[in-house]
Amino acid sequence: MPYKKLEEYNMQVTDDVKDRYKHIIEDLGEDTQREGLLKTPERAAKAMQFLTQGYDQDPVEILKGAMFKESYNEMVIVKDIELYSLCEHHILPFFGKAHIAYIPNGHIVGLSKLPRIVDVFARRLQVQERLTKQILDCINDTLNPQGVAVVIEASHMCMMMRGVQKQNSVTTTSGFRGQFEKSETRNEFLKLIGK
Ligand SMILES: Nc1nc2c(ncn2[C@@H]2O[C@H](COP(=O)(O)OP(=O)(O)OP(=O)(O)O)[C@@H](O)[C@H]2O)c(=O)[nH]1
Ligand SMILES: [Zn+2]
Known part of the structure; x- marks a missing residue:
């Protein structure tokens, strides 16, 4: 499921979250009756459901849906996959790029499925x-x-809009399994993604 269509929003959740947003907006000192804000609690409720839709999606099913038997034994890299997530400490966005590589072992996977599982895990409250x-x-x-x-x-x-207010800091995280635990393979991957 690439994105949440309007009719897929759970109306009960939308109503509950909408009511809470109304109170939050009032607590922050705004007037929820002014024209521009009338529909804001509902919009925000839907936006948050969109941004957390990963909880309802199964990444294993997505990958298994496009696994093909193939005897390709070289590195496959999909780089510069844009991602948008929400930091679980402040519920503020963090965003950037993911780079993924794997070396097949009898099966390859449909390329688009790698960005799809990035979205499944990114669209939750997360830490990087x-x-x-x-x-x-x-x-x-x-x-x-x-x-x-x-x-x-x-x-x-x-870290940009509040707190330490550092506009240019970029956080890098990485993980390696199997062949990529060997420095030679890992370095080849890092070179190919320009690191
Ligand atoms: N490790 C990690 N920390 C994160 C991530 N996103 C946000 N944080 C950090 O979570 C920490 C929460 O720290 P607290 O001291 O509880 O919160 P705070 O008082 O708002 O902290 P400041 O942001 O320093 O003002 C902060 O240091 C954030 O920078 C993440 O993805 N990974
Ligand atoms: Zn944060």
């Missing part, structure tokens, strides 16, 4: 480290490749 590990483990356990590597580079709005 866990996001990285969940993507890594999911590919490793489902595809059982000879090796898998995940690098994520992200900027955190909680």
